[in-house]
Amino acid sequence: xNFGVLALQGAFAAHAEVLRGLGECVVEVRSPGDLDRxxxxxxxxxxxxxxxxxxxxxxxxxxxxxxxxxxxxxMGTCAGLILLxxxxxxxxxxxxxxxxxxxxxxxxxYGRQRDSFESDLxxxxxxxxxxxxxxxxxxxxxxxxxxxxxHGDDPVLVSQGNVLGATFHPEISGSALLHEYFVSMAxxxxx
Numbered sequence: 001x002n003f004g005v006l007a008l009q010g011a012f013a014a015h016a017e018v019l020r021g022l023g024e025c026v027v028e029v030r031s032p033g034d035l036d037r038x039x040x041x042x043x044x045x046x047x048x049x050x051x052x053x054x055x056x057x058x059x060x061x062x063x064x065x066x067x068x069x070x071x072x073x074x075m076g077t078c079a080g081l082i083l084l085x086x087x088x089x090x091x092x093x094x095x096x097x098x099x100x101x102x103x104x105x106x107x108x109x110y111g112r113q114r115d116s117f118e119s120d121l122x123x124x125x126x127x128x129x130x131x132x133x134x135x136x137x138x139x140x141x142x143x144x145x146x147x148x149x150x151h152g153d154d155p156v157l158v159s160q161g162n163v164l165g166a167t168f169h170p171e172i173s174g175s176a177l178l179h180e181y182f183v184s185m186a187x188x189x190x191x
Contacts, residue, residue: 001187004029004038006064008054010046010079014171018179032063040073040186043080045133045169048088048107051079052095061096068100073162073186075178081165082107082136089139101163102142103155121149121168123157128175130156130168138167162186 003019005012007028016026019042027038035041041064043051055061068074068084076084085097087104121130130151138155141147148164149157156167157178162185170178 001025001040002027002038003183003186004035004041006041006043006051006055006060006080008058008060009051011044011077011169011171012042012046015042015044015077015179018171018176019183022176022179022183024183029060030058032059035060035063035067038072040182041067041075042182043074043076043083044171045078045080048079048082048136049095051083052097055083056096061098065098065100068098068163071162073182074100075164075166075182076101077166077171078133078135078169081105081138081167084163084165086142087140101158101160101165102145103138103158103165104140105136105138105167107136119151121151121156123149123177123181125177125181128170128177129173130166130170131173132156132168135167138165159185 002025004027005016019026084101085105086099089106116133119130145160147155158165
């Protein structure tokens with residue numbers, strides 16, 4: 001199985017490193033041809049409106065939307081979660097989302113860069129440190145979405161089918177727990 005990491009902008013290299021450390025084959029996805037070579041995809045953190053723009057200009061937006069609608073497993077973290085969402089509460093007028101995770105998110109909801117923080121989280125496979133950097137907040141969760149972890153009253157890790165979304169950055173947490181969980185999901189054996 002090949003795991004793609006959307007490599008247009010943001011923390012893609014850190015995700016690729018964690019997946020390779022788990023023994024997975026990784027393809028950095030920058031074009032529709034790259035997307036054709038992968039079975040699952042990670043949409044990393046970064047700047048969501050920039051990522052949306054780059055998905056359009058690279059020609060990836062429609063093929064990625066089709067692959068996800070067809071059931072390709074996906075994990076989105078921070079800005080990647082925003083891309084996977086159905087609704088962006090405060091997105092730019094030209095910002096597109098892929099609409100495969102029935103949540104509404106608000107960009108930078110916890111504040112600016114200086115308001116970033118870390119918090120211990122109970123995730124399905126154990127305890128890990130959540131790193132929240134200009135993190136989005138999930139404001140609405142659809143009926144078919146499962147909340148897997150919270151910070152206070154806020155959902156911070158959700159899943160719907162084979163799509164996983166985190167408001168935090170697991171790739172820089174020092175723990176591979178969430179990536180292991182996603183790999184297991186993608187291989188069809190949720191743990």
